[in-house]
Amino acid sequence: MLVIEAKRAQYSxxxxxxxxxxxxxxxTNTEKPVFGFVTNGNEFRFIKLIKGVIPQYALSDLFALDSRDDLYTVIKILKRLADLIRNS
Structure with missing residues (x-):
């Protein structure tokens, strides 16, 4: 499962x-991690949630459109997540 949450550019x-x-x-699936993606149109961050007795999550580095290769990296990660979801 991939959750995408988008906000306006002026929001953090x-x-x-x-x-x-x-x-x-x-x-409801507690066996596989859940992935998330948040964006405000300029910045991007990925989230990984592992459920368990105590759910734990991790955040990726912050990616931004005005950084040199960040958009390429974001697209590459989204393609990889699509492959994971398709093959699960």
Missing amino acids: LTVAIPQALAYMLAD
Whole structure:
């Protein structure tokens, strides 16, 4: 499962992360990790949630459109996540 949460450019991604995590926690499959992606159109961050007795999540580095190769990296990660979801 992949959750995507988008906010307006003037918002910090920090505002979107709790909302994305709430959607991610709603997934009933506890055996596989849940992936999330938050964006405000300029910045991008990925989230990985592992459910268990105590759910744990990790955030990726922050990617931004104005950074040299960040958009390429974001697209590459999204393609990889699509492959994981398709093959699961």
